[in-house]
Amino acid sequence: MEPGRPRKLVTAALALAMFLAALEATAVGTAMPTVVSELGGVSRYSWVFSAYLLASTTTVPMYGKLADLYGRLRIFTIAVVLFLVGAALCGVAQTFTQLILFRAIQGVGAGGVIPVAITVVGDIYSLEERGRIQGIFSGVWAISSLVGPAAGGLITDLLSWRWVFYLNLPFGIASIVMLHWFLREEERLREHRLDLAGTLSLTASIALLLLALLEGTERWGLGDARTLSMIGFAGDGLILFLWLEKRAPEPMLPLELFQNRVIAVASAGGFLMGTVLFCAAAFVPMFTQGVLGGTAIDAGMTLAPMSIGWPIASTTSGWFLAKHGYRPFILSGAILATLGCLLLAATDPSSGRGSVMLAMFFLGLGLGFLSTPYLLAVQNAVPRHQRGVATSSVQFFRTIGGSIAVAALGTVLNAHLSGSLVSGIDPNVALNPELRAGIPPQVLGELVSALDGGLGAIYLAMALLALVGLGVGLLFPKGSAQAHAYVDS
Numbered sequence: 001m002e003p004g005r006p007r008k009l010v011t012a013a014l015a016l017a018m019f020l021a022a023l024e025a026t027a028v029g030t031a032m033p034t035v036v037s038e039l040g041g042v043s044r045y046s047w048v049f050s051a052y053l054l055a056s057t058t059t060v061p062m063y064g065k066l067a068d069l070y071g072r073l074r075i076f077t078i079a080v081v082l083f084l085v086g087a088a089l090c091g092v093a094q095t096f097t098q099l100i101l102f103r104a105i106q107g108v109g110a111g112g113v114i115p116v117a118i119t120v121v122g123d124i125y126s127l128e129e130r131g132r133i134q135g136i137f138s139g140v141w142a143i144s145s146l147v148g149p150a151a152g153g154l155i156t157d158l159l160s161w162r163w164v165f166y167l168n169l170p171f172g173i174a175s176i177v178m179l180h181w182f183l184r185e186e187e188r189l190r191e192h193r194l195d196l197a198g199t200l201s202l203t204a205s206i207a208l209l210l211l212a213l214l215e216g217t218e219r220w221g222l223g224d225a226r227t228l229s230m231i232g233f234a235g236d237g238l239i240l241f242l243w244l245e246k247r248a249p250e251p252m253l254p255l256e257l258f259q260n261r262v263i264a265v266a267s268a269g270g271f272l273m274g275t276v277l278f279c280a281a282a283f284v285p286m287f288t289q290g291v292l293g294g295t296a297i298d299a300g301m302t303l304a305p306m307s308i309g310w311p312i313a314s315t316t317s318g319w320f321l322a323k324h325g326y327r328p329f330i331l332s333g334a335i336l337a338t339l340g341c342l343l344l345a346a347t348d349p350s351s352g353r354g355s356v357m358l359a360m361f362f363l364g365l366g367l368g369f370l371s372t373p374y375l376l377a378v379q380n381a382v383p384r385h386q387r388g389v390a391t392s393s394v395q396f397f398r399t400i401g402g403s404i405a406v407a408a409l410g411t412v413l414n415a416h417l418s419g420s421l422v423s424g425i426d427p428n429v430a431l432n433p434e435l436r437a438g439i440p441p442q443v444l445g446e447l448v449s450a451l452d453g454g455l456g457a458i459y460l461a462m463a464l465l466a467l468v469g470l471g472v473g474l475l476f477p478k479g480s481a482q483a484h485a486y487v488d489s
Contacts, residue, residue: 077179077180142311212234214403287344291349
C-alpha cells in the first residue's frame with residue numbers, strides 16, 4: 001500500500017464485508033421458517049445451509065492462491081460481487097430449488113471474502129499492528145453472531161424474508177467502492193499458469209467429503225455403504241491432488257509450505273480448533289433445548305458468551321504476542337478450551353443456563369487465544385506471494401475439522417439415543433417446547449436422560465480433542481514472533 005493511504009478506511013471496508021458474510025450466516029437461520037411456509041421445501045430445509053457451506057469451503061484454497069497470483073483487490077472484488085449476486089438472486093427466488101442454487105452461488109463468493117480480507121490486513125500492517133486488527137475483526141464477527149439471529153427475525157417480521165438478502169447489496173457495494181478508492185497494489189505483469197487440474201481434484205474431493213458428512217450421514221448414516229463410498233472417492237481425489245501438486249509448475253497449494261514447522265503445527269492446531277468450535281455450535285443449543293427445556297432464544301443466549309470471550313482473548317493475544325511470542329497464548333488457549341469442554345461435560349438436567357454460559361465463556365476465551373496466534377504465525381512465516389494461500393489454509397483446515405467432527409459425533413449421539421430409548425419416541429420432540437409439553441413425565445425423563453448422556457459423551461470427546469490440541473501446541477517452536485518470521489534471502 002502506498003505511503004499516506006488511509007489504512008483505517010481500507011480496514012473499515014474489509015470489516016464491513018466480513019460483517020456482511022458473518023451476519024448472513026446467522027440471520028438466514030431465523031428467516032428460514034417463514035421461507036419454508038412461503039416456498040415449501042421442508043424436506044430439503046438443511047440444503048439451504050449445506051449448499052452455502054459446501055460452496056464456501058471448497059473455494060477457500062482457490063481464492064487464497066488466486067489472490068497471490070492476480071492481486072488481493074481484484075480477487076476480493078470478484079468474491080464480493082459473487083456474494084452480492086447470490087444474495088440478490090436469493091431475494092427473488094420463486095421456488096425452494098432456486099433458493100438452494102442461489103445460496104450455492106452466494107457461498108462461492110463467501111469463500112473468498114474472509115481469507116482475502118485477512119490477507120490484505122497482513123499486507124498493509126506490521127506484525128505488531130496486525131494482532132490488534134485481528135482482534136477488531138474478531139469483535140466484528142462476534143457482534144454479527146450476536147445480532148444476526150435477532151436482525152433476521154426483525155427484518156422478516158417488519159419487511160420480508162427477501163430483505164434479509166437484499167440488505168446486503170448497498171453495504172457490499174460500499175465495501176467494494178471504498179477498497180477501489182483507497183487500496184493500491186503493485187500491478188502483476190507476469191504470466192501465470194493456473195493449476196486447473198489440482199484445483200478441480202481438490203474441489204471435487206472436498207465436495208464429496210462434505211456431501212458425505214452433511215447429507216450422507218443424515219440420510220443413510222456414517223456406516224452406510226453409500227456414505228463410505230463417497231468418503232472413499234473423496235480420499236482418492238485427495239491422493240490425486242497430492243500427486244498433481246508435486247508436479248504442477250505453480251501448484252494451488254504448495255506442499256513445501258507444510259515442511260515449515262510453524263505452518264504444519266498451525267494447520268493441525270486449526271483442524272482441532274475447528275472440531276471444538278463446530279461441535280459447540282451444533283450440540284450446546286441441543287442441550288439447552290432438549291435437556292434444560294429452553295427455547296430457541298435460550299439456546300442462542302447460551303452461545304453468546306463464546307462470542308464475547310473470543311474477541312476478548314483474540315484482542316489480548318494480538319496486543320502482546322509480538323513481545324511474548326505465539327506459544328504462550330496457544331498453550332493458554334488450549335488449556336482454557338479444555339476447561340470449557342470439561343465444564344460442559346459437568347452439566348446435567350439440574351444445571352441452570354448459567355453453568356452452560358460460564359463454560360461457553362471459557363471456551364470462547366480458549367478459541368480466541370488460539371485463533372489469532374495461529375493465523376498471524378502462518379502469515380508471518382511466508383513471503384508476500386504465498387500469504388494468500390497460507391492464510392486460506394488456516395480457515396480451510398478449521399472448517400474441514402469442524403465438519404468431520406460434527407458428523408462423526410452426531411453419529412455417536414444417534415447410536416447412543418437408539419440404544420437408550422426404549423419407548424421409541426422421536427428425540428426431536430424434546431427440542432420443540434409445544435410437543436415437549438404433551439409428553440408424559442416418565443417418557444420425558446427417559447428422553448432427557450438419554451440426551452444428557454449422549455451429549456455428555458460428546459463434551460468429553462471435545463475435551464479430549466482440545467487436550468490433543470494442547471499436545472499439538474507444545475510442538476510449536478519456542479521463541480519470539482520475529483524469530484519465526486520469513487526472511488527474504
